[in-house]
Amino acid sequence: MAELRVALTAEKRTRRILAVGSGKGGVGKSTLSANLAVAMARLGRKVGLVDADIYGPSQPRLLATEGRKPEARDKTMIPVQSPWGVPMLSMGHLVQPGQAIAWRGPMAGSALGQLIEADWGETEILVVDLPPGTGDIQLTMLQKYKPAGAVIVSTPQDLALIDATRAIGLFDQGKVPVLGLVENMAGYLCPHCGQVSDPFGHGGAEVTARELGLPFLGRVPLDIAIRQKSDAGEPPAAGEGPQAQAFATIARAVLAALDQPA
Numbered sequence: 001m002a003e004l005r006v007a008l009t010a011e012k013r014t015r016r017i018l019a020v021g022s023g024k025g026g027v028g029k030s031t032l033s034a035n036l037a038v039a040m041a042r043l044g045r046k047v048g049l050v051d052a053d054i055y056g057p058s059q060p061r062l063l064a065t066e067g068r069k070p071e072a073r074d075k076t077m078i079p080v081q082s083p084w085g086v087p088m089l090s091m092g093h094l095v096q097p098g099q100a101i102a103w104r105g106p107m108a109g110s111a112l113g114q115l116i117e118a119d120w121g122e123t124e125i126l127v128v129d130l131p132p133g134t135g136d137i138q139l140t141m142l143q144k145y146k147p148a149g150a151v152i153v154s155t156p157q158d159l160a161l162i163d164a165t166r167a168i169g170l171f172d173q174g175k176v177p178v179l180g181l182v183e184n185m186a187g188y189l190c191p192h193c194g195q196v197s198d199p200f201g202h203g204g205a206e207v208t209a210r211e212l213g214l215p216f217l218g219r220v221p222l223d224i225a226i227r228q229k230s231d232a233g234e235p236p237a238a239g240e241g242p243q244a245q246a247f248a249t250i251a252r253a254v255l256a257a258l259d260q261p262a
Contacts, residue, residue, distance in 0.1 A: 016148035023163025025132035028184040033129035035237035039251035048123035051090030060092040064233030109140035142174035156204035180215035
């Protein structure tokens with residue numbers, strides 16, 4: 001038993017948490033988190049995913065695990081295995097679909113702890129999809145489960161970038177390295193005329209990253225195929241083509257930053 005405890009302690013010590021955050025909702029953070037985890041797994045990493053958006057969990061839909069319930073061993077949850085090689089846990093696995101979760105901060109923080117302290121086995125990188133904003137869940141994460149790094153997701157528009165800067169400030173205060181920014185919904189290729197338009201602007205996250213002295217990790221286009229596949233529980237990163245390549249490029253950049261010596 002003593003040897004088992006030592007082994008489990010070593011696993012927790014070597015496992016790294018990668019936080020994915022945003023200053024506001026609706027910027028595609030959960031989609032990026034799911035596809036980033038899948039893309040890193042395709043690159044040979046042992047990756048797990050925690051859906052820390054306690055009040056609005058969406059990862060079960062994105063990774064096709066809706067209706068699945070995690071098992072428990074010695075009061076410790078065992079992650080649900082997704083079809084895409086990424087074990088995962090979400091409040092969406094624990095409540096009925098559509099059920100409102102009306103919890104105060106301490107209860108949400110306790111739920112986060114159960115998800116993160118689950119039996120993640122050989123998982124080496126735990127991607128944590130944070131809720132939007134800079135509230136209780138983020139503070140609990142910084143205080144109890146300090147990430148090895150954070151990725152910030154934003155659309156190119158000024159309003160989203162203002163809020164993204166606030167999220168960066170929170171991680172800076174918590175002394176968590178911000179690995180860089182991802183620009184989502186960057187350019188729309190019309191399937192009918194072939195023209196590219198920029199309904200949310202273009203390049204704003206890259207400019208902000210440069211101004212803040214942070215790496216720009218890549219951009220994901222506003223593509224109807226990404227939306228359709230995500231709704232169907234088929235992450236684009238698991239396939240081929242330009243959508244998968246966009247996530248693979250970001251995954252490589254994130255891993256390169258995460259693997260740099262402290």
